[in-house]
Amino acid sequence: ERLGIEVVAGAPSADPAAVAHDAVRRAVAGGFRHLLVDTAGRQHTRHNLMQELLKIRRVIGKALPGAPHETLLVMDAPTGMNGIAQAREFHAAIGLTGIVVTKLDGSARGGVVVAIRREIGVPIRFVGMGEQIGDLDLFVAEDYAAALLPDAE
Structure with missing residues (x-):
């Protein structure tokens, strides 16, 4: 609110890659110059969370070719x-x-x-x-x- 920016968030149990996909679609539709996808809480020692990051990266790239930048x-x-x-x-x-x-x-x-x-x-x-x-x-x-x-x- 203090920054005056739109936030796309999913439900607590939502698939992070699906939320990222929705955010990319919203950013493209809205003509946004920038989109930040925050994947806070990832630990390099947790294999499943690292795999989730790879999935998020793939999904973003499919939704917007060349992304993430x-x-x-x-x-x-x-x-x-x-x-x-x-x-x-x-x-x-x-x-x-x-x-x-x-x-x-x-x-x-x-x-x-x-x-x-x-x-x-x-x-x-x-x-x-x-x-x-x-x-x-x-x-x-x-x-x-x-x-x-x-x-x-």
């Missing part, structure tokens, strides 16, 4: 080094095009970002510094390095 993994900075395994598994399964790192407003500095970038070669697209609308920013490597190592010159 971006596949972003959103991870919390406090995830630490487990984030490398998480990013590696998601990238192998669905082909990530970018990473979004959130919760950089606390004590976590998100040093794992550097390791993930080096490990899988997927760029960091955005960083989240809070929970308000304006708290998601484009990732700028120089700014991130300066914040990570404030005493370095």
Whole structure:
């Protein structure tokens, strides 16, 4: 509501791929420029959930040829080094095009970002510094390095 955007949601027991399909159809019919499909709660160690992601990806691609155009993994900075395994598994399964790192407003500095970038070669697209609308920013490597190592010159 605060963003003024439409949300397409299914019933709690709905097939996530069917909800994604409905969302793509609604976005195309409505002439939307962007569609975000949020599959929150996926764990790279849960095979059935990873298979569900693959199904969602296939369904979206059939509903809109060439889609999805971006596949972003959103991870919390406090995830630490487990984030490398998480990013590696998601990238192998669905082909990530970018990473979004959130919760950089606390004590976590998100040093794992550097390791993930080096490990899988997927760029960091955005960083989240809070929970308000304006708290998601484009990732700028120089700014991130300066914040990570404030005493370095």
